[in-house]
Amino acid sequence: MTDLETRNPKPRLDNQAPELFGQTPSQTVGPFFHYGLPWKGGADLIGKSDMGARPDLFPDSHYVLNLSSPSGVPRGEAIDLRGRVLDGRGEAVPDAMLEIWQANAAGRYASPADRRDGIPLDPHFIGFGRAATGADGGFHFRTIRPGRVPGPDGILQAPHIALSVLGRGLLKRLATRVYFADCTENDTDPILISVPAERRATLIAQRRGSDWWLDIVLQGAGETVFFAL
Amino acid sequence: MRKSPDRGAPPALAGYADEDAGSPPSFFPDYRSTTFRSPSQAPLSITQTLTEVSGPAGCWERLMGAAAADLTRQHAGTPLGQRIIVQGHVLDEDRRPVPHTVIEIWQANASGRYIHSLDDWDAPLDPNFTGAGRVVTDEEGRYRYVTVRPGAYPWGNHRNAWRPAHIHLSLLGPAFATRLVTQMYFPDDPLIEIDPIANAVPMPYRQRTVGRFDIGVCEPNWALGYRFDIVLKGAHATPFESGNP
Numbered sequence: 001m002t003d004l005e006t007r008n009p010k011p012r013l014d015n016q017a018p019e020l021f022g023q024t025p026s027q028t029v030g031p032f033f034h035y036g037l038p039w040k041g042g043a044d045l046i047g048k049s050d051m052g053a054r055p056d057l058f059p060d061s062h063y064v065l066n067l068s069s070p071s072g073v074p075r076g077e078a079i080d081l082r083g084r085v086l087d088g089r090g091e092a093v094p095d096a097m098l099e100i101w102q103a104n105a106a107g108r109y110a111s112p113a114d115r116r117d118g119i120p121l122d123p124h125f126i127g128f129g130r131a132a133t134g135a136d137g138g139f140h141f142r143t144i145r146p147g148r149v150p151g152p153d154g155i156l157q158a159p160h161i162a163l164s165v166l167g168r169g170l171l172k173r174l175a176t177r178v179y180f181a182d183c184t185e186n187d188t189d190p191i192l193i194s195v196p197a198e199r200r201a202t203l204i205a206q207r208r209g210s211d212w213w214l215d216i217v218l219q220g221a222g223e224t225v226f227f228a229l
Numbered sequence: 230m231r232k233s234p235d236r237g238a239p240p241a242l243a244g245y246a247d248e249d250a251g252s253p254p255s256f257f258p259d260y261r262s263t264t265f266r267s268p269s270q271a272p273l274s275i276t277q278t279l280t281e282v283s284g285p286a287g288c289w290e291r292l293m294g295a296a297a298a299d300l301t302r303q304h305a306g307t308p309l310g311q312r313i314i315v316q317g318h319v320l321d322e323d324r325r326p327v328p329h330t331v332i333e334i335w336q337a338n339a340s341g342r343y344i345h346s347l348d349d350w351d352a353p354l355d356p357n358f359t360g361a362g363r364v365v366t367d368e369e370g371r372y373r374y375v376t377v378r379p380g381a382y383p384w385g386n387h388r389n390a391w392r393p394a395h396i397h398l399s400l401l402g403p404a405f406a407t408r409l410v411t412q413m414y415f416p417d418d419p420l421i422e423i424d425p426i427a428n429a430v431p432m433p434y435r436q437r438t439v440g441r442f443d444i445g446v447c448e449p450n451w452a453l454g455y456r457f458d459i460v461l462k463g464a465h466a467t468p469f470e471s472g473n474p
Contacts, residue, residue, distance in 0.1 A: 006444055012416060014439040015317075015457050023322060024437055024460045025251045025430040027412040028262075030397065032345040036335025036361040037399060039293045062344045062359040064303045071291065088265035101284065101405045111283035113404060126292060128285040128401075151278045162280050162405050169262030171253040171429050173408050175272075177280075191275050218266050228247065228272035229281060229406045 026172035031095045033166075034132055035062050038097060043131035045100075045143040046078055052131040052141075074125035076105025076144035080211045081178065084137040085165065088219030092137025096167030098216070100141055100178075102127045102160075107147025114149075133167075145180070151190040158185035158192065165216055165226075174226045178214055179204045199225050243464040244277035245406035246322060251434025259425035261386050277406060282464075284404040289331045289365060297362045300334070300376040308358035310339025310377030312452040315413070315440065318370045319400065322463030326370025332459070333399040334362040334374060341380030341394070350383055375452065381420055393420035393427060402461040413457050414439045 013020065029037070035058040043052030055063070081100075085093040103109050108119040110126050127146075131139045143161070151157040158179055165174040179186050181204050186192055192200055202224045205214035217224050256267035275281075285292070301308055319327040337343045337360060340352040344359055360379070364372045379394050395412040402409065414421050416439055421427050427435055437460075446454025 008444050009442060012439075012441065013433060013436045014416060014441045015413075015437055016441040017436065020433060020437050021324075022251055022434070022437065022460060023246075023249045023462055024409060024411050024458075025253060025434055026248075026409060027253070027397075027430075027438065028260075028426060029399070029410050032337075032343040032348055033335060033397065035344055035359065036397065037333055042293075057346050058344050061304075062361070064297060064359045064361055088269070091265075093266065099408075101280070103280075109279060109283040110285060110288070111404075112286055113283035114279060126285055126288045128288070128292065149279050152276045157278060157280070160280070164405075164408055166410060167266065169260070169264075169266035171255060171257060171260070171263060171267075171426070172248075173410065174255075174268065175405070175408075191278065194275060195273060219269050223268055223270055225270075226268055226272045228274045229245070229277070 028168060028171050029097060029166045031168040033097060034058060038130050038132040043129050043139070043141045045125065045127065045129045045141065046074060047142065049142070052129065054132045054134070072124040074104065074122045074144050076122075076125075079143060079145050081141040081143060081161070081205065081214070082208075082211045083139060083205075083214040083216060085133050085139065085167070085216045086137060086218065092133075092135075093167055093218065094133055094135045094137055096133045096137070096165060096170070098131050098133070098139050099164040099166070100129045100143065101162040102143065102146040103149050105144050105147050107149050109149065148185065155188075155190055156185070158183050158189035160189070160191075163216075165218070174218070175229045176216070176224055176226050177203050180212060181206045195225050243282060245282065245404060245462045245464055248462070249322075251430060251437060253429035257425065257429040260429055281406045282404045284401055284407070286403070287329060289363070293331075293363065296364055298364045298374045300358070300360060300362045300374065303359050304357040306357040308338065308355050308377050310355075310358075310380075312375065313378050314373065314375050314446055314448065314452045314454040315396070315457055316371070316373035316446055316454070317456050317458040319366045319372065319402075319459045319461065320370055321461050325463075326366070326368075327402055327461055328366055328368050328370055330366050330400060330402055332364050332366070332372055334364070334376070334396060336360045336376065336379040336396045337382055339377050339380050341382030352380070352382065378415065378453075381418075386425055391420050391424075393418045393424050398459065400459060400461065407461045409459070409461055411459070412438060415455070416440065416442055
């Protein structure tokens, strides 16, 4: 006799199909992510500002989950990282979102994968941030300058910040890096020197006043180097 | 083996797998927004380093705020629409659970309208529904949230373009390399087959994004239930760094 209370429709070729098991495919964040992803303070890895969010794009009553609580000021040199996200026509991308991931000033990641206990963690620094671009395609992170971390064969890498680009029209995350123009270590960085010389500048932030500046060009002339990950 | 005594013990590094055959291309002409936003150069393969194999962990509340697993209880009243439960596991490609990882959720309301100010199509907003939530997987990689089934909605890709009902999901996983943003679709939605965004995923892998109705997830007299497992890139079996144990 059929158990009416528990019987299911016949299995389909869907998410639960054993023969399809594998990586869940990427899909775009679309244009309406602002009330779901970039939290207030997401782009401020140092202080307690609202940087990173776009409260102009939805009513305040719908700020249901975007509140961070930083615990104190991290060690290291505070920096402002700014730039614009531009498309293949040179136009601003006002509905992109950037994420950064970086080591602390001592060169330690706040991650279980970084097991170098000899290098101090900073209780006030996580190293993950998120910023929605503004109407002008601009972004602004406030963070600290990262220390060096090991690369292949233990050779130290130049200071860098890992960067993800997401947005409407991006079916999958684009991964890149931000280096700093004043670091002589750039010349020996194992990742940077694996990039064709004529494209390396797309990964290197330049001083502009008190800011570090790097534009992210999604396509065409001056296209940012993105990594296969 | 290279020694760096003042830098601490060498980390146990492992790279993560490349994208598999179900990954969409960056440029998919039918999805018009990809035309000027997709890189024209192929992505550069690099040796993954500690930067790529590490990621934030256990800091979600401090970063973003408390979890919000019930999207139907964020305002004074109950939102309109079909109440649903979505549950599943977050796994890696080797079927290992991914515990304590955050899933961020956002979606349109039952009418297919987002609270976003740039969504201006003629469908009603619901004052009792924001459509944003966040859950963290448990020790076995399990998650569960309650929401309403989102509606389909028109979009500007072409005349008479309609997005299938979907829930946006964002995962970080254990590492920078495992970042994933995806969308969950619903079974038997005829719009999936003609949607340029879903279609960017080649068949049969597109079906990985379609959740399954499950009577066992339903709660009698309260909510319908769907299962949706999320599979992140797996770690390579062997460490890539010859110098490390």
